[in-house]
Amino acid sequence: AQSVTQLDSHVSVSEGTPVLLRCNYSSSYSPSLFWYVQHPNKGLQLLLKYTSAATLVKGINGFEAEFKKSETSFHLTKPSAHMSDAAEYFCVVTFTGGGNKLTFGTGTQLKVEL
Amino acid sequence: GAGVSQSPSNKVTEKGKDVELRCDPISGHTALYWYRQRLGQGLEFLIYFQGNSAPDKSGLPSDRFSAERTGESVSTLTIQRTQQEDSAVYLCASSPQTGQAYGYTFGSGTRLTVV
Numbered sequence: 236a237q238s239v240t241q242l243d244s245h246v247s248v249s250e251g252t253p254v255l256l257r258c259n260y261s262s263s264y265s266p267s268l269f270w271y272v273q274h275p276n277k278g279l280q281l282l283l284k285y286t287s288a289a290t291l292v293k294g295i296n297g298f299e300a301e302f303k304k305s306e307t308s309f310h311l312t313k314p315s316a317h318m319s320d321a322a323e324y325f326c327v328v329t330f331t332g333g334g335n336k337l338t339f340g341t342g343t344q345l346k347v348e349l
Numbered sequence: 350g351a352g353v354s355q356s357p358s359n360k361v362t363e364k365g366k367d368v369e370l371r372c373d374p375i376s377g378h379t380a381l382y383w384y385r386q387r388l389g390q391g392l393e394f395l396i397y398f399q400g401n402s403a404p405d406k407s408g409l410p411s412d413r414f415s416a417e418r419t420g421e422s423v424s425t426l427t428i429q430r431t432q433q434e435d436s437a438v439y440l441c442a443s444s445p446q447t448g449q450a451y452g453y454t455f456g457s458g459t460r461l462t463v464v
Contacts, residue, residue: 269452278353279440279455325391336405337382337442337453339391 237262239328241340249348254298254313256343258326261307268309269327269337270300279325285309296320321347351375353456355441361462362431370426370459374443381424382442382453383416392440398424431463 242257260266270282283294290302296319300311309326326340354373362368374381383395394408398418409415413431418424428435438458 271455276457278457279442281452281454284452336394336397336408337384337392338394339384341391 237266237328237330237338239326239338239340241324241326241343243343244341245344245346247346247348248316250318251315254311254316254320254345256311256324256326256345258300258309258311258340259307260309260326260328262328262330264330266328266330268300268302269329270294270298270309270311271325271327272322273325273342274322282311282324316345316347318347318349321345353441353443353454355439355456355459357459358457359460359462361464364433364463365430367427367429368431368461370428370439370461372424372426372441372443372456374422374424374441375454377421378443378445378454379421380444381418382444383424383426384440384442386438386440386458388437395426395439428461431461433463436461436463 238261240259248254268285271279272282273279282298283292283300285292285302293299298313300309302309323342323344325342327337329337356371360368379400381398384392385395386392396409396416397405413429416426438460440455440458442453442455444453
């Protein structure tokens with residue numbers, strides 16, 4: 236079985252400071268991992284994905300994530316937060332042979348303050 | 350089209366009525382997924398279509414839920430005898446073949462409110 240845990244339901248940062256959104260996964264097989272962002276009243280947008288290539292993955296809008304197998308983690312980071320980053324972020328796992336089902340975390344609401 | 354299109358964007362229905370939600374995937378995407386997002390929660394998998402293979406219905410919560418897809422085109426999700434706990438945003442996603450390498454493109458969802 237596969238699962239994903241987002242450790243923080245809410246994260247608040249000041250504009251210009253680093254962002255860290257934590258995600259741990261459980262998967263019996265080699266996983267594919269994604270981060271999606273959902274802005275209010277908007278659809279889910281793919282930020283980045285890990286599919287067994289480079290462990291450090293760079294995505295859109297300056298976000299990146301590092302796959303750490305030993306820690307079963309895929310934390311999302313950004314060096315400097317911008318007001319427009321305020322949104323809900325979902326960590327997602329799937330794996331080959333898992334029926335292509337995406338398993339979503341419960342989401343982390345990111346708040347960016349002036 | 351350029352993206353995944355869902356209709357209606359909002360639906361308010363009375364308890365006990367049937368509703369039908371529509372999803373137009375990206376042209377050429379063979380895989381189509383339905384998810385449900387209840388308020389304050391993550392997404393729950395409902396059903397998955399891949400080409401002409403039998404759909405994976407393992408996420409459908411009850412027999413009141415059903416979905417159809419003709420070929421690689423439009424899909425409809427039908428909820429019969431709606432209940433208040435069915436209130437949620439229903440999201441559709443499509444991907445070219447298997448999604449791991451490509452990611453999944455989501456529609457903006459249908460917000461269903463059962464009163």
